[in-house]
Amino acid sequence: MRLIIGQVHRNVLALASSRSCFVIGDHLPFRMLSMPRASGFHQTAWRGSQTVKDSGSTLTLASLEVQSKADYVKKERVGPRTGEPKPSSRDSGFSVKPKKVSSLSLKPAKSALPKPPVVKKKLKIDEALFSASSFEELGLPPLLIDRLNKEGLTSPTEVQSASIPVISQRHDAVIQSYTGSGKTLAYLLPILSEIGPLKRAREQGNSEKRSGIEAVVVAPSRELGMQIVREVEKILGPDDKRLVQQLVGGANRSRQEEALKKNKPIIVVGTPGRISEISAAGKLQTHNCRFLVLDEVDQLLSFNYREDMHRILEHVGRKPSTSSSSHILGPLARRSERQTILVSATVPFSVIRAARSWGHDPVLVRAKSVVPLDSITVPRPMLSQGDPNSDSPTMSVNQAAVDSLPPSLEHYYCTTKAHHKVDTLRRCIHALEAETVIAFMNNTKPLKDVVFKLEARGMKAIELHGDLGKLARSTVLKKFKAGEFRVLVTNELSARGLDIPECDLVINLDLPTDSTHYAHRAGRTGRLGRKGTVVSICEESEAFIMRKMRKQLGVAIKPCEFTEGQITVHKEEDVE
Ligand SMILES: Nc1ncnc2c1ncn2[C@@H]1O[C@H](COP(=O)(O)OP(=O)(O)OP(=O)(O)O)[C@@H](O)[C@H]1O
Numbered sequence: 347m348r349l350i351i352g353q354v355h356r357n358v359l360a361l362a363s364s365r366s367c368f369v370i371g372d373h374l375p376f377r378m379l380s381m382p383r384a385s386g387f388h389q390t391a392w393r394g395s396q397t398v399k400d401s402g403s404t405l406t407l408a409s410l411e412v413q414s415k416a417d418y419v420k421k422e423r424v425g426p427r428t429g430e431p432k433p434s435s436r437d438s439g440f441s442v443k444p445k446k447v448s449s450l451s452l453k454p455a456k457s458a459l460p461k462p463p464v465v466k467k468k469l470k471i472d473e474a475l476f477s478a479s480s481f482e483e484l485g486l487p488p489l490l491i492d493r494l495n496k497e498g499l500t501s502p503t504e505v506q507s508a509s510i511p512v513i514s515q516r517h518d519a520v521i522q523s524y525t526g527s528g529k530t531l532a533y534l535l536p537i538l539s540e541i542g543p544l545k546r547a548r549e550q551g552n553s554e555k556r557s558g559i560e561a562v563v564v565a566p567s568r569e570l571g572m573q574i575v576r577e578v579e580k581i582l583g584p585d586d587k588r589l590v591q592q593l594v595g596g597a598n599r600s601r602q603e604e605a606l607k608k609n610k611p612i613i614v615v616g617t618p619g620r621i622s623e624i625s626a627a628g629k630l631q632t633h634n635c636r637f638l639v640l641d642e643v644d645q646l647l648s649f650n651y652r653e654d655m656h657r658i659l660e661h662v663g664r665k666p667s668t669s670s671s672s673h674i675l676g677p678l679a680r681r682s683e684r685q686t687i688l689v690s691a692t693v694p695f696s697v698i699r700a701a702r703s704w705g706h707d708p709v710l711v712r713a714k715s716v717v718p719l720d721s722i723t724v725p726r727p728m729l730s731q732g733d734p735n736s737d738s739p740t741m742s743v744n745q746a747a748v749d750s751l752p753p754s755l756e757h758y759y760c761t762t763k764a765h766h767k768v769d770t771l772r773r774c775i776h777a778l779e780a781e782t783v784i785a786f787m788n789n790t791k792p793l794k795d796v797v798f799k800l801e802a803r804g805m806k807a808i809e810l811h812g813d814l815g816k817l818a819r820s821t822v823l824k825k826f827k828a829g830e831f832r833v834l835v836t837n838e839l840s841a842r843g844l845d846i847p848e849c850d851l852v853i854n855l856d857l858p859t860d861s862t863h864y865a866h867r868a869g870r871t872g873r874l875g876r877k878g879t880v881v882s883i884c885e886e887s888e889a890f891i892m893r894k895m896r897k898q899l900g901v902a903i904k905p906c907e908f909t910e911g912q913i914t915v916h917k918e919e920d921v922e
Pocket residue numbers: 498499500501502503506523524525526527528529530531690691842843844845847869870873874
């Protein structure tokens with residue numbers, strides 16, 4: 347066995363000892379790397395006491411012995427003018443349903459009365475995700491475990507159980523696990539075990555004295571960057587939260603530079619542009635840095651970030667493997683200089699290749715497996731059998747999306763004319779009785795129009811895009827998370843990393859450009875094993891794209907329509 351991973355929970359960490367066990371061979375798709383997911387996940391998530399529609403040629407999930415909120419028939423009154431169904435309460439095990447603005451009113455109702463407090467529903471988390479061991483078993487320091495317990499975090503998710511020992515053993519790692527599975531803490535916890543006030547006590551004579559920034563976390567968007575900062579702050583606690591510094595774009599740069607000087611943070615989290623800007627100005631000293639994390643690495647390695655990422659990779663930690671002494675001292679010495687951790691739900695082969703060239707004995711960590719990257723070979727396109735387009739260079743990108751989706755998600759698509767999309771969106775939200783909805787479009791301009799149309803029909807909606815300032819963006823998110831708006835209409839900006847646990851429906855008002863983008867958008871719902879539904883609304887001429895994505899992602903994306911306040915799921919043959 348080439349790698350020693352240390353004391354790890356037996357059921358969780360399956361370290362590949364030979365290439366033949368886990369290799370992605372020419373005929374073995376990428377997904378074969380992982381062990382089977384938590385069983386029964388998908389089906390149990392939908393058990394409820396719903397009435398199921400069963401109608402002749404129409405296939406319902408009940409006929410497949412899977413119950414879904416999509417299937418229950420609701421005896422809803424239909425609005426006299428809009429023909430729109432009235433929302434009814436849902437028997438779904440959710441705690442409380444906040445009252446939404448009636449869909450019958452054509453204009454948003456303005457009332458002089460004080461606003462009733464928004465009661466947010468709680469979506470249930472699937473316990474199968476926590477089949478793994480306790481934080482104690484993973485060897486985290488007691489102080490850190492105390493802090494986690496105070497935050498209500500008592501057991502690690504599967505990907506955390508797999509990652510924490512690997513990172514603690516100083517391996518460079520690529521962490522791949524589906525959206526909402528807890529990847530942020532999967533890398534933050536072992537890092538915070540090694541640096542700062544919560545770190546584990548070192549054996550006598552083995553204490554490394556370090557000062558300055560010890561970890562740099564890079565994320566592609568301000569929102570994701572700030573979300574990671576908040577996670578670190580929560581763990582560090584109020585007295586030590588100054589030890590994490592945000593370096594995101596759009597915020598005041600000189601204030602960030604002052605804070606770096608004054609607070610002497612041990613960890614910085616930021617966007618590539620701002621980190622490299624401050625580094626180039628000589629205000630960010632990262633030579634002693636022990637950890638470099640690239641969150642959403644496949645996006646960070648895209649052309650847009652090339653120059654900034656180049657600088658970051660050159661300046662964070664000492665350059666690996668170039669000095670003659672590091673050659674003499676061997677891989678262990680080089681390894682101590684910087685640990686590189688790459689994270690995403692979608693890992694194309696380009697990331698594996700990059701990780702190999704930056705890392706020392708790097709491993710690929712997934713929820714139930716850890717394999718040396720050396721054992722991974724270029725995957726053959728998934729669609730090679732019988733697909734004439736299978737040699738297209740985009741295939742490796744599509745391949746990356748496999749296993750990126752939470753198993754608790756339901757996927758549908760429906761077709762409509764372009765000018766009826768917003769109407770279909772409204773019908774869909776009512777039929778599924780969704781309360782916290784993220785609707786994605788491809789461009790910024792039409793977002794406002796959609797918001798206007800929804801508001802005009804009494805559905806509280808707000809837009810989020812990159813043209814808004816940093817403050818406006820964070821205000822929008824705060825209000826949406828607080829339940830002040832039912833629909834967030836947004837673009838690709840919100841597709842990655844955004845964690846809004848209450849989100850129960852994602853809608854694609856424009857189809858995503860490929861299955862990787864589909865996966866990240868879809869992953870905004872169904873977080874941490876909660877229920878979630880994804881509906882793509884497209885034109886008839888685009889339906890083939892959905893069928894293609896279904897193949898590429900390896901999930902059922904069922905054709906459906908929304909009529910009379912309910913969803914009707916079709917057999918695929920009905921629409922072909
Ligand atoms: N062990 C745990 N116990 C309870 N909640 C957890 C645990 N770990 C993470 N969470 C919560 O789960 C949610 C999802 O975590 P996170 O955002 O890290 O997922 P992710 O895998 O990075 O998703 P994405 O790929 O979309 O970025 C967050 O709200 C986080 O606070």
